[in-house]
Amino acid sequence: MSWSPATAAERDEMLAVIGHKTIEDLFAAVPNAFRPKSWDLPAGISEMAVRDQLGKLAAQNASGHISFLGGGAYDHYIPAAIDALTSRGEFYTAYTPYQPECAQGTLQSIYEYQSAICRLTDMEFANASLYDGGTAVFEATTMSVRLTGRSRIVIHPSLNPIYRKMLATHTAHLQLDIVEGEDPKDAACVIVQNPSFLGAVADFSKLAEKCHAAGAMLVVSFYPISLGIVKSPGEMGADICIAEGQCMGVPLAFGGPWLGVMATRKAHVRKMPGRIAAETSDAQGRRGFVLTLQAREQHIRREKAMSNICSNEALCALRALIYMSLMGKEGFRDVARHCHAKAEYLKSKLSFVKVLNEGPTFNEFAVRLPRNAEETVTAMAKCGYLAGLPLAPLGAGAETDLLIAVTERRTRADLDAFAAALEEVTCN
């Protein structure tokens, strides 16, 4: 079993050119004492058997359920054209565009992705991508520290509890003072999320003004789809905005690969981490694109770099760009409009539970059930639903609290049937 083309005869001929007799001669630098002490692995299997074995594992997972799970990752429709385009080998088997003349497809797509993100967020500069929405919080934090020279980080209650845990892990040795609240005094940044983890939509324009008066950055973690109708980070006056970009055409895939989005203001671009593509031209005046401001990055600046990031999520960024193009100006707004309207409709059908959000929500809201949330989702799974996210395991609510997300994929009939099933399971 191999993907190497070399035949035994070719191996011998090539060894002769090198001046060796056996393959082992090539490993003379690795003494016998260094050879594996154990190599307890099964024999190789055919492609057919691989498909069969992994197919069986895949079949043990949930599929076909009607999903109301959100909490930072959403079941939005992925148009067919995205897979058709991103499965082209010229995209997915290419590497980082270190030779721009033979990577214009990559570089122009990064430039267009950056443009689309700036248009969506009303910001001026975006990078080519970060790992995911959680590490983007960390990168925005250290970027704020560089921009302000301060070490106090203020986390707003709206931020995803998983992002908070990740931030603590990443910054464990950076001597930062991470506090809860929204007071920007002496802070490098205040980090908010909109909509909040529990779905609340807010306007942070006043907080932006307070941050600027105090010399702090306002960092907004946003939900890209919501920006079809929700006030954008740029409109609110954010300095840095970040997002989990999974919702824009990237499969759920049990948590990754996803997409870290980051955009900022012109004044801050030199402190931004990650690759950035820029337009330029060749000697004949033809338009072309290159990576720029590379002196910020680890391969030049090593331990003084803006970040250690090297590999990013370029192919997922391409998926997001194609998603934004396919949905288009009107369609992107329609998706947001449908998500919001359907969530409001479902809320109206859930009179038997208490909705915990007092203000407006986008497509997700928290409810207090008359019954334990984990028991409820177990019972609902038997009826064919992933009923939502129990909040207690994340420390984000009581044992009876459930976070329910609605996307454009749910029909009115789905919502009616779901409401009836939930009432049956929790009230009877």
Next chain:
Amino acid sequence: MQLIFEKTVRGRRAITLDPLDVPEAKLPELVSRAKTAELPELAEIDIIRHFTNLSRRNFGVDSHFYPLGSCTMKYNPKIAEVVAALPGFGQLHPHLSTSEAYWPLCQGAFELIYETEHWLAEIAGMKETCLQPIAGAHGELAGTLLIAAYHRERGESNKDTILIPDSAHGTNPASAAIAGFKVVEVPSHDDGTMRLESIKAAMNENVAGLMMTCPNTHGLFEPAVAEIADYLHQHDALLYYDGANLNAIIGKARPGDLGFDVMHYNLHKTFATPHGMGGPGSGPVGVGERLAKYLPGPRVVKRHGAFALEMPEKSIGRLSQFFGNFGMAVRALAYMKHLGRDGLCEVAENAVLNANYIWARLKDTYTPAFDLPFMHECVFTAAPQAKNGARALDIAKALLDYGFHAPTVYFPLTVKESIMIEPTETESRETLDAFCDAMIEIAKTIESDPAALADAPKTTPVGRLDEVKAARQLNCACL
């Protein structure tokens, strides 16, 4: 080529939704967007043509030989893409792992994680591995955070320094800095390897660990690696293995057996998951006995015949939202299962064979940077060619006109005018020969007419681009 935004036609649509089947709802004006975002307005065919044409302006492994040193641009098997896209994996919501109530619905995914981590651990001689790190540099960060946690628990707050060879990838020092360490660079010996004496010279009681790549970025196996490991351990410092070059030794040596305490794997290099124009990658972290209890979590464990999640005893915490780039683990497991115990050994054999074949064919034309035998990549210096008026960059650009992606140039930083060639095991002899023929022809051109290379490449969609103009204008978005 025109930008997608420049092709917009007002009112044109690609994907449309069914009519809204519930009442319209409106957000309060205060939280609503004032102006709709100016995204493209095009039909599906316009979008398909645009991106198809963009793709044709790229070199990929599927279309071109891609001998980028240190990047391991091997063939990406198609079966891996197919299994990763199975609905049970591709459409699985990760919050099924958050509540125990949902665990029965993601047992297959837990098993996949468990199995992949066990394959990786056995391959590298590690006690445990964890898939959470999202890329190689993220794996380095995980590893250096583990080293920090280890010393912190032992009350060794003085251990604030990481030693890193001068030939290391730039991510090594950048990652160590985020984990709070000072970085001290250790010089390589003239023969391209790391000597114990150099480590001794840099050693003091504050050294927490050393990060090494083996084979190193000069393509050379480190002969002193076991001695260095012993010496570090005597001084209560740990040894980190940068797995970027694991492809060279898979089945021939295991980092754990050599004395490494912690490492990362690059699934997008050694385990053939596609590079995707720069990502996604995946950088699982592996550890020996003494660091296992600090691993990121939660981790998949087997309990009473079912898979469950547990936080390691002294975990450094969550490094990714769920289980890292799970989709890449699916691809890597497909790759490992197909190759199995013997096929995996052949990976290293053919990778080293191919690199040495290129070395043998080019060594009389270009100057090898080192005399020791190369492993999976060979490094040349184009300093003699540069004296004749054509630099490594010119050679790289000339290769594009022959239909080859360029090797890595100007890295490692320790070699002047370096050209670092990593062919990988999946290239055929004909491809290697055609590449070597092109390299030799380019060398001849440099001898007769070095200026001829100055305007290469000529056959690509654009010629050499003005990077100074790009940085000065800083046009990074079409607004």
